[in-house]
Amino acid sequence: HIMMIHLVLVGLVLRSAAAAKTEGGAVEGLNVNTGLFRTVEEFKGVPFADVPGKWEKPKPHPGWDGVLIATKFRERCLQVTLLQTKTQGSEDCLYLNIFVPHGLSVSTNLPVMVYLFGGAFLLGASNDVEVFGESLYDGKEMADRGGVIVVTVNYRVGTLGFLSSGDERLPGNYGLWDQHAAISWVRRNIRAFGGNPDNITIFGQSAGAASVNFQMLSPYSKGLFRRAICQGGVALSPWALQKSPMVLTKKIARKVNCWQTEEDNMLACLKIVDPIKLTMAGKINLGSVLCSGPVMDLLQLAPVVDGDFIPDDPxxxxxxxxxxxxxxxVNSMDGHIFAGIDVPSINNMKETTTADQVKGLLTGLTKEKGDAAISSAFDVYSVHWGLAPDPAIVKKTVADIETDFLFLVPTQIALQLHANNTSGASTYSYLFNMKTRIPGFPRWVEAEHAEDLQYLFGKPFSLPLVYFPQHRDLSGYMIAYWTNFAKTGDPSRGNSKVPVLWPAFTKYHQPYLVINNSMSKIASKPYGSLSPWPLQIPPMPEFLPQQPPEPHAASPAGTHQLLPESHRLKRPDRTPSSA
Structure with missing residues (x-):
């Protein structure tokens, strides 16, 4: 009889609807069975704001009568397609999705994790990249295995999300305001879904990670959430801030035939242009990269210092x-995909990559810093080559340069600035270096940009035939660390067991966890390369520690260097295997 009751209960769970009451009205989602006596409630396409006006901040949703059926993802925000030949999506796009885990009892007071997608501020969606019918950002596995509520949100991208005149006429940052509205909605409503509004973690990857950082830095976020995770991107990344927004806006205006020389007239013209035309005008012209400079220079639609949401330099x-x-x-090869566009020979087995090509790349990346910077940067990066360098080492150096410049160095500076300013909050640093699963790349390629996401979102569990046991191990570890951090602020403490204790990053000691399927390493040796481009960070006395490290915080002799003295930034020693 007991067995029969169990089967009936499980049968009910498979088919039952899930309901919750929000400020806009009642919503009904689906209960999905995830194991014996375990379910995840899914609410897809819940509105967190009204349809936004063109280049206006998001407004509260007016609400609805009756019950909103929330079982399907809504359209993404209007954007170019990946191949940039046309647009997809809608202006009616400010929706979020909620994944709530339940065991034998109904969940209450769960930690909440709000995910911001990446896509160069140009494209992306909360349900992006369907893999075998499942969204890459499906929160089910993470919610179920980690015991947290996962929320994925849409925000405006491209021209409609980030065009700016650099002043109050067209302030920009509309996509950041959307994210803020979504996090605020979660704080006001998540209790109805079993979440704890006082324990929200925001996390994101690439442009989504830079967005997380901008949300942390904005004065509007005071008390709004509790923790934050940046994967492969920070607000200090050179691609994450548009410093000359009006130059870009004039360029876009010319593409849509707003030729007025008087700026006010040009902006008035832009405001009446069809949104699809405006969106197409924001696409990246990849053809121009081969003759003009690094691909990074093409990533132009981005947040701006608007004196409001972002009041000053990040x-x-x-x-x-x-x-x-x-x-x-960061991922150990976060820059590889960009390096392959800038120096195509690195991925071609038959071609060698020359010292002149490496110098050419450094010239493009350090052009604001002058000739001396190029030569010192080249010396730093070629110091381990030897007289007749292995072709694979030169190629890997190109990937390292782009990784350092676009991701690693800015992330380390952000971590240092956080640790220097923190008032009791914790700081943690990691390097994800699981070898790539993308076929066709040279053997020295490790973790490509965005390759961490499949493990974090539990794809090795939901798509078991496409992965091996080692991938499931890694996925389990990442979900444990991330959700423990969301629960307690310490990735090693929580309900989930972890393979290695992850030490905190502090003002004077900067260990980082190396994340892969073997999980055996905490690294804290000095960063191998001198950063040739200390990014434009604020003057040292105000932000960086000047005094020597405290005795108890020092690491073993010769393994630790202070950032301000040497401006050395951690680059783990990564010698390639043969090409």
């Missing part, structure tokens, strides 16, 4: 982030 705003626990890191 490097000067870390006092606003002092209240949040912070976890950040």
């Amino acid at each position: 490097g000067k705003l870390f006092h606003n982030a002092a209240q949040f626990d912070y976890l950040a890191g």
